[in-house]
Amino acid sequence: MSDKAFDCVSCGACCFSRNPRYLKLLSYDASRALPPESLIHENGESYVNFACGHCVHLDLSNGKAACQVYEDRPEACRAFRAGSFECARAIRANGIMGEKVRLPVPDVAA
Ligand code: SF4
């Protein structure tokens, strides 16, 4: 999510999960300007909403995976290192641009 040697905007694999509460906020995140409507609050914990199968702040338009809140991204995102074991695991599990786990786009025409 941060190493310039990796083209994270062509990947985004670590911003996908089918767990809506995948990304838990930590105490460090209290001062970060994350839109309140993007958060889930439950049992005293706060999470960034992943209900659509990826982080609500992940912009997948134009064939890129761009974080829309990069300057205010949560601590867990800052700690996640491109090229790390976890990075390789996210790519293996989710695929580039989340191709292995992307949820179907709902049919709104019906
Ligand atoms: S806040 Fe940004 S870097 Fe973190 S999971 Fe969401 S889109 Fe990815």
Ligand code: SF4
């Ligand atoms: S999985 Fe690794 S290369 Fe892909 S966006 Fe995340 S940190 Fe960057």
